[in-house]
Amino acid sequence: MSGYQRPEDLALAKDLIQLAPKEAQAFLSLKSAAERSDGAIPAKYRELISIAVALTTQCSYCIDAHAKNAVAAGATREEIAETVFIASALRAGAAVGHGLLALRLFDEAAR
Incomplete structure (x- = not known):
């Protein structure tokens, strides 16, 4: 099944965030903490x-x-x-x- 994941789908990220802003913010905060540069x-x-x-x-x-x-x-x-x-x-x-x-x-x- 090729074609299900397409780079252009990333353009839908803004829609996803707008549709579930509270959940998106929680996810983005966790992502930010996990990807921080000042950790051990x-x-x-x-x-x-x-x-x-x-x-x-x-x-x-x-x-x-x-x-x-x-x-x-x-x-x-x-x-x-x-x-x-x-x-x-x-x-x-x-x-x-x-x-x-x-x-x-x-x-x-x-x-």
Whole structure:
């Protein structure tokens, strides 16, 4: 299914914010706090973490924004590559963890 997420959809952000201003403000405040530059975690690491989360949540817009921010923060291609595989391993690990739950629930239902 290609074409569902399009860069031009970002133009709808203003509409979304106007339609739910209180919720949007809360979200934007959280986003601002998480992306601050004066925290204990340096900007480059914040961006690498953001890319890892964006990969696991599969947010194309987030991947785009944080990849660009990572370049500006001094991240390397090698760091991006390692981030990709760390996120992949954790996502796969979560599938195994949920697999344990599925197996237990199957066993409970089979009793």
